[in-house]
């Protein structure tokens with residue numbers, strides 16, 4: 001081992017994404033093969049026993065990079081000294097629950113977690129919110145962590161990004177490695193906009209290579225945007241391994257950088273770029289280097305894209321206004 005362990009806190013550790021995520025973090029796929037990790041698992045009291053079971057299995061893997069596993073049911077303790085926080089545990093929508101109820105229930109989770117991050121996180125903390133509604137949950141946590149730089153709070157749209165790359169590669173009969181510069185704009189919801197107009201396939205413009213507006217508007221965009229529902233319908237449970245994979249990709253690239261000539265999609269606090277209101281946590285094309293991300297600037301946005309970006313951003317501002325009314329931000 002070449003350095004001190006990095007503290008990685010995972011909330012909802014006993015859930016299905018947690019189970020797919022923890023082993024990959026412990027094996028070095030999150031931060032790299034030179035970086036030992038200490039896992040700090042946060043669960044609600046009823047699920048601590050299940051988290052303990054997962055910890056036994058982590059031990060049984062004898063991962064050389066795993067420097068320890070601690071389990072908590074108290075957010076303040078779980079986030080003490082955290083360098084990378086993966087906020088996965090969230091309140092799912094139950095039958096008859098209105099959107100406002102869902103936002104309020106999640107406020108009860110992400111407000112205290114934001115406060116705990118503010119109180120105890122390491123100076124270099126990076127936060128990824130996976131639990132839905134991810135963008136607005138990230139906004140809630142961020143607004144309760146005034147001492148942490150706002151840009152450290154991010155929301156996951158990497159699963160949407162990866163889904164879009166895979167659909168595009170299938171359509172064009174190329175490999176996923178041939179597809180670059182795809183963008184997810186907006187919310188991690190059915191209003192998100194997967195944009196292929198700046199994407200490249202083997203160096204050629206992807207929209208020109210597709211040359212099929214009907215496929216783009218009526219198949220590709222809705223398929224990517226509603227893929228979560230398609231998985232639930234097929235599997236009887238929501239995406240777990242692919243969500244964990246995307247969380248690994250998101251943090252890995254944030255920490256280690258994006259490859260030259262490509263970019264990724266991250267839900268990040270808007271700086272006003274591309275007409276997205278400052279402060280809301282919306283998905284943008286970004287490049288990462290030296291542990292920081294930067295929005296890709298200067299992309300031309302035609303009317304087709306503008307309408308769709310605006311619709312998703314409108315939903316995000318409505319969510320922000322709703323949590324504002326609830327006193328959560």
Ligand SMILES: NC(=O)C1=CN([C@@H]2O[C@H](COP(=O)(O)OP(=O)(O)OC[C@H]3O[C@@H](n4cnc5c(N)ncnc54)[C@H](O)[C@@H]3O)[C@@H](O)[C@H]2O)C=CC1
Pocket residue numbers: 011012013014015016017018042043044047088089090091092109129130131132133134156157158159160188238239240243
């Ligand atoms: N952003 C994205 O692309 C995706 C987001 N998701 C979301 O990720 C979240 C987790 O999904 P799953 O693991 O499948 O759910 P799950 O229900 O299997 O697990 C959630 C876990 O969170 C725990 N939890 C609840 N409240 C908590 C709290 N206050 N502190 C700590 N832990 C808490 C629960 O006990 C449970 O073990 C859901 O909100 C889901 O909608 C899922 C797929 C993709």
Ligand SMILES: O=C([O-])CC(=O)C(=O)O
Pocket residue numbers: 132159227228229231238239
């Ligand atoms: O829809 C869900 O609950 C899970 C999700 O976010 C996704 O698969 O994109």
